[in-house]
Amino acid sequence: MSEEYKVKVEHLTKYFGDLHVLDDVSFNIKKGEFLCVVGPTGCGKTTFLNLLTRIYMPTKGELYIDGERADPKKHNLSVVFQEPSAMPWLTVEKNLRFGMEIKKLAKDEIDRRVLNMIKLLGLEQFRDRYPHQLSMSTAQRIIIGRAFAMQPDLLLMDEPYGQMDIKLRFYLEDEVIRLWKEMGTTVVFITHNIEEAVYLAERVLILTNKPAKIREEVNVDIPRPRKVSDPEFVKIRNHVTEQIRWW
Amino acid sequence: MSKKHGLNLSKAEIMEHRLEILYRILPLISVLLLVGLWMIASRDFNADVGSGFPTPAAVWDRTVRLFTRPVKKMNLIMHALVSLRRIGLALAFDWTFGIIFGIIIGWFPKPRAFFTPMFDAFRAVPPLAWIPLITLWFGIGEFPKILIVIFGSLASIVVNVKAGLSAVDKMYLNVGTVFNATPMQTLIKIAIPSSLDAIFAGVRTSTSAAWMVVLAAEMLGADSGVGFLISRGMDSIDMPLVLTGMIAIGIVGAILAILTQFVERLICPWTRKSK
Structure with missing residues (x-):
């Protein structure tokens, strides 16, 4: 098995009862790659992610991380879920600490990373607030901070910016790019926003309708920072849009 | 138009304000009504034979007596x-x-x-x-x-x-x-x-x-x-x-x-x- 690949997906198939969600999907993700997965709503993007984290088990096929069968016990991975998943009983700061405390990191290391995240995400004034006291987008920032603070080598993001206002989304898109470059994390970013996918990804994976197969892989070789008005950007965006509208 | 805090309130706001007052008064009326009903119900109370429903005053006296002459x-x-x-x-x-x-x-x-x-x-x-x-x-x-x-x-x-x-x-x-x-x-x-x-x-x-x-x-x-x-x-x-x-x-x-x-x-x- 090649060392170059962070994730190998082989003949991945998933049924929920009679519902066929993923159909024989195979692809690889390179180490340190930023991959976006796009596809129509309800096509099985989230299912794919939940298979990687072993929240679900595949019906057929297998997922490998670093050449081993995917297992959150062995691999340092983090997930940003689509739904607001901040613990309502913890303050912002304690939510940021949560994952690291589960993994029993040293206290001063946790302090350092949390402080960094609070600064990075502009959460200073919310430190001691509870999630229900915050707006949707602020609550989602906690989740992003919680995931990045883990310094995962595989970060899975499931439409993390879906709930956010546009300004903050642009800001956090740049932020995720910055963190990705800094940490060398492999990122799988699921979205239904095509512009977002082309803006972020090195490679865009387009899925078909359910049962999902890979429609096409599109390499995005545009230098960063990317401009949404750049003709090359527009060309790729239109191409991806066409592929999704194809059926 | 009525004035409150120097602002002109719309009709709907005045209605809302009145309703708020009403909501505060209603519980008080309820308590007063209860005491009133109690007084009416205890008209025929006779402490000596213990017949009828005890009056508020009799209950109060009994409560005080519980402190002066404990049971x-x-x-x-x-x-x-x-x-x-x-x-x-x-x-x-x-x-x-x-x-x-x-x-x-x-x-x-x-x-x-x-x-x-x-x-x-x-x-x-x-x-x-x-x-x-x-x-x-x-x-x-x-x-x-x-x-x-x-x-x-x-x-x-x-x-x-x-x-x-x-x-x-x-x-x-x-x-x-x-x-x-x-x-x-x-x-x-x-x-x-x-x-x-x-x-x-x-x-x-x-x-x-x-x-x-x-x-x-x-x-x-x-x-x-x-x-x-x-x-x-x-x-x-x-x-x-x-x-x-x-x-x-x-x-x-x-x-x-x-x-x-x-x-x-x-x-x-x-x-x-x-x-």
Whole structure:
């Protein structure tokens, strides 16, 4: 098995009862790659992610991380879920600490990373607030901070910016790019926003309708920072849009 | 147009303002009406033969007399404290054993499958039905009374804790899975905190259940406690004493409710919905 690949997906198939969600999907993700997965709503993007984290088990096929069968016990991975998943009983700061405390990191290391995240995400004034006291987008920032603070080598993001206002989304898109470059994390970013996918990804994976197969892989070789008005950007965006509208 | 804070209010705002005032007045009217009804109902009260419904004044006098001439050397507050001590001991058991048991049958599927039928059978029996057996086994001391209170209040905490633990949001458990939490971490750092409001609902209902059952237990055989005051009043056709006891029960019950609510806010600050 090649060392170059962070994730190998082989003949991945998933049924929920009679519902066929993923159909024989195979692809690889390179180490340190930023991959976006796009596809129509309800096509099985989230299912794919939940298979990687072993929240679900595949019906057929297998997922490998670093050449081993995917297992959150062995691999340092983090997930940003689509739904607001901040613990309502913890303050912002304690939510940021949560994952690291589960993994029993040293206290001063946790302090350092949390402080960094609070600064990075502009959460200073919310430190001691509870999630229900915050707006949707602020609550989602906690989740992003919680995931990045883990310094995962595989970060899975499931439409993390879906709930956010546009300004903050642009800001956090740049932020995720910055963190990705800094940490060398492999990122799988699921979205239904095509512009977002082309803006972020090195490679865009387009899925078909359910049962999902890979429609096409599109390499995005545009230098960063990317401009949404750049003709090359527009060309790729239109191409991806066409592929999704194809059926 | 009326003026308030120097602003012109629209018709709708004036209506809203008036409604707010009305909502504040209505509870007062309710209390006054109750006292009024009480006075009307007690018109025919005769203290000497104990006929009719006691007047507010007679109840007040009786309450004062309870302090100047205590019953069984105890005034009203001491009787209330005796009752509170009984439920305190019972609740101490409920809140330790009951919560642990609730967590076990709420969280672990095998104990749940095993204990649920047993527990459902137990809680289907009204606590007062245990009185003959408990009296036979343990006599009429302090312990059997506390035991009856436990039997009457344990179920409500166990049921609430169990409900909370068996309905932890999958989302939070998934977060635990992803961060590779151990089963123990999942229980202690996710499941129990996320059920704290359900656990507190159990604390509240068990407190009020315990308070009801202790009075019943005391009425059936005790020489102290608020329930005893009521049965003493009944035996000696001293209706003002009965009313004194009833009102004391209401006041203590309300204080307990406020107290548990206060503690809940202290321990679960995130359940407060304020900004």
